[in-house]
Amino acid sequence: MKRVFPRLTGTRRVLVFAGILTLLAIGGTFLLDPFRNFQLATAAAYLCAVGGLTLLIGLSGQLSLGHAALMAAGGYGYALTSNALTDAGVDGVVRFAVALVAGVVAASLLGLLLGLAGARLRGPYLAGLTLALVIALPAFTSVFSAVFRGDQGVQTAYSPVPEFLNRLIALEQWQAWVAIGVASVTTTALVLVRRGVGGLRMRAVRDDETAARVNGVAVRRVKVTAFTVSAAAAGAGGAVLCFVTQSVSPGGYTLAFSLLLLVAAVIGGLGSIGGAALGAVIIVVLPWLLNVLAGALELPTELEQRLSGNLSVLVFGVLLIIVMLVRPTGLAGSWGVRRRTKSTHTSADAELGFTASADRMPGSDQAPNRQSPASTTGTTSNPSKQFLAQER
């Protein structure tokens, strides 16, 4: 990519490319039928959440299994605000914008709380906490059913295509446009965070907390910020999904869905926003493709029922294991590695945080093992040198 418009650099380059990609995607909607446009809108909504998740895991080294719950927070924030505005007589773009912001704020607040808890913990503990959160979601909606309406969920008012576009495009295409717009703003923001000082600090914290602290990075604040940013992105995704489907209910944001987001982030390549886009498309298209395939085989009805849903989970589970064991850099890793080895000396492993953390993994009772030969002779490198290399 560096060879295209070499004179464009920095933030301006990111913005120009974001604009071009968005226009391409919006132009692409004219080639698709309504169902494909609906799928595209869903994938764009997922992209927001997957982008946030990949930033959180890949850059700050915090694992969340609860991003579905954060999306749900965004969806409920959007739906409740949208309904309140409808009652107040507001509609159109203003209603959408305000409700979207409300959704993002709701998810960010929840993310802030989780981040505050998570800043004191490492990987597996945070994963368990977020797992408990997503499992508790249906309980929350039924305990506070006066607001969240239990399992049934909240329905929102129908948002038609604006009048000046009415003749030109169908509803699904309009929804795809809105979803693409929100997704592009969200991912651009994430890319900017990733490239900026914030991203640098996150990588520092991920690779070696002690070294980061010695270099003046406020570790806890960086972790909380990472979680909040990631939650805000997920909230935008949830709000868009609610806009597209006109409803939000706990049944849509289960543990299985949360794991699907993780699959998308891992398959695409942790830490890579481009990989997140790839992953988001895969988790939308692959289940549908498998269903079509299973339908074409004309299996007995009972077997087909058992396969539906389960088959895609099986495939995703296998993919998750294989990617993690064979190629932790994911699909986006291949050309990322080549590019990086050319320009700097950091390996893809370092990018993913799969080095340097080896010696701080065990508990305090393992002190003698900290300087074990395996971890010192391996790929552990001086973190500050790494940051300098990545800063360029």
Next chain:
Amino acid sequence: MDRLAFLLATGLARGAIFALFALSLVLIWRAARIINFAQGAMALVATYLAFAVTGMTGSYAAGLAAGILGGAAIGWVVERGVMRHAPHSTPLAGVIVAIGLVMVLQSLLGIAFGPQYRPMAAPFDETPIFVGGVPLLSPYDIFVLVVALGVMGLLALLFTRTALGLQLRASAFAPEVSRMLGVRVGRMVTIGWMLSAAVAALAALLLIPTELGLNPHSTDMLFVYAFTVAVVGGLDSPVGALLGGLTVGVVMSLITGYLGSTVAPIGVLVLLVVVLLVKPGGVFSMREARTA
């Protein structure tokens, strides 16, 4: 008052199961420094096996034995086949691989057996015995308590009094030194996984007759409870798992009894958040900070 006594007693019985499952998490943690998120799914496969064997032979004991042995076999397969090859440099890789395993196992069970709940019969009566007019434990609850505490006692003996236990502890705490002293660390890790998976299978086998029945997702909640127990008790400490398990069991029983079962997951979440914020090392653990 009667209700309180009843809830406390059933909470203890339920808590013993949570403690057993949490102990299995502690075993893997101590052997391999991994929190095994696939523990619930692995135990579930063993439970299906036990269910099938009990269905064929008509004997609960045969099913129980098959489930426990099956659990150990699954532990062996998972450790040798998958977990051993996960990148060990970061705890996240192990967690993600385990989650992939959960998806594979649960979807395979769903394809093989469908989503319906299969009721599992308990070997003993499940109606509570009245002591002085107060309903307390059922015979099955007593069976659960005896088995759970007995297994924990046996494990304690194994770890503190046998040569194998010494090797297991040595390879968990100082793998490099142990290897130099002739301990086959790789084998010890495998044995740790097998022990742990067998204990988890036993816990699931004890729990499921008291629940709705067998379903590809019936251990999801058990894992969350056991994780909470492990966090409350401290992952390094088997005693913490026992005390934490009984605590969580009683707390959950009180919440379910007085506020309704829908609130229970929120109760778990609140408990987790409070413990992690106030005492991240675990209530029953003396350690200062929690490092992954």
